[in-house]
Amino acid sequence: MDLRAYLAERAQLVDAELERWLPPAAAAPAKLHAAMRHLIFPGGKRLRPALAFAGAEAVGSTPERALPVAAAAELVHTYSLIHDDLPCMDDDVERRGRPTVHVLYGEAIAVLAGDALLAASFELLAEAAKQSEPARVLAALRDLAHAAGSRQLVGGQADDLSFPRDTADVALVESVHQRKTAALFEAAVVGGARLGGADGEALARLRGFARGVGIAFQIADDALDADSDEACSLVRVIGAAASRARADELLAGAIDALEPFGAPAEPLREIARFTVSRSQ
């Protein structure tokens, strides 16, 4: 399959939904709404939406069914980037070649824009009850809220901020990667599959897939960025070659988990290979 075309088509779908959902940049309070949109348009690779769409397709459904989860996951991801960039966190002034939200709009509005995107993700998803079975929407929403919470994304960021540069081991690095990155991958894939009608064993397999891909993605990201000062990096702990091997091992395990899904899981497999190998 042509992954580039797949990602471009799916990105159009989610972009249209985000455009429809977010208040216009001119709506009062305009500074807040402009700040909320700054990192959404233009966005990044829309990887989490792609995972949600591909999750639904893997279980024989359509990308359209997964759209609310795809858009909600991107809103959660974007909120987390805005807050991670704050001066009191990673203090980043640039992201994707543009000034970060707090640089453009000030710190207070950056905090509020992140807060509002997080709330918006759940409002958007709750609205999906109109087209989907309410119990499925609620299950997807619970997964997403769990992924965004203190046991997962926020907890991972807290541990990342106080990461013990000199005493870290593989387990600690992967625990942060699991919580900061893989948890949201998991909520996207599993949520997409839930809205696509999947249950039980299928969800468990997709969960395992997403976890492996999420951690492998983050390891590959660290390898790309090996010159950075990032403390939580597997490359720092076990070196580049062993990190690469670990990422490949996680990727192979993830692909294995998809075996029973056959051809409909091809988009998931391609996305997985792409996320882990883009650094090579």
Next chain:
Amino acid sequence: MDLRAYLAERAQLVDAELERWLPPAAAAPAKLHAAMRHLIFPGGKRLRPALAFAGAEAVGSTPERALPVAAAAELVHTYSLIHDDLPCMDDDVERRGRPTVHVLYGEAIAVLAGDALLAASFELLAEAAKQSEPARVLAALRDLAHAAGSRQLVGGQADDLSFPRDTADVALVESVHQRKTAALFEAAVVGGARLGGADGEALARLRGFARGVGIAFQIADDALDADSDEACSLVRVIGAAASRARADELLAGAIDALEPFGAPAEPLREIARFTVSRSQ
């Protein structure tokens, strides 16, 4: 009725649910989880939970039915206080006689603790699907997310931060009060009633009630704090006596809206009178 006893009993109910739900303060990351609990225990008056409980009772249901909305609304309220207190926002060092979260745990953990409480509120509410009708839970959750979003709570805070001290009029002050305070009151009362089985006309009346009480509460709060430097204050715009009259007018309208509910709405009426008159 004995409002003091009512509030104490309902506070016990919601405290037990919050205690059950929030990770222990010692759970890793411990600093984050301790920070999340700091402003929850001991809490304030638990006014939003009381409104959720009383909303369910007004429509002939039990407080227990409303428990998920009561707890979720308190989590949203607490998150908003933690973020409002940040140095980049109101820069408050003390709340309820204790140091604020950022003073005790640092700014980064305060941002993250607020984020995690917001996510937790939706996770807790989504979990309620196990005891309630999923479509009702989703409707309550959508209301809560809307109340927390850029059109309501976060938008109100954004406008409060840039409030035009010298050109404000009644409409602008009340618009901020509506969004910063009344919207969450509304989500609590209406959400409680939704889980209690109410629909249509009953919800519309409760919505009107909560909106009036929320704005009146905030006006009364400003009157209490008349010496403060708060720019968004009706007292500053029209003086103490006219503010008092406006709060009383809103309270009377709110009580009127409850007329068809009869005796079961007595807790709502008492809470409304208490919130508006406690300043006298």
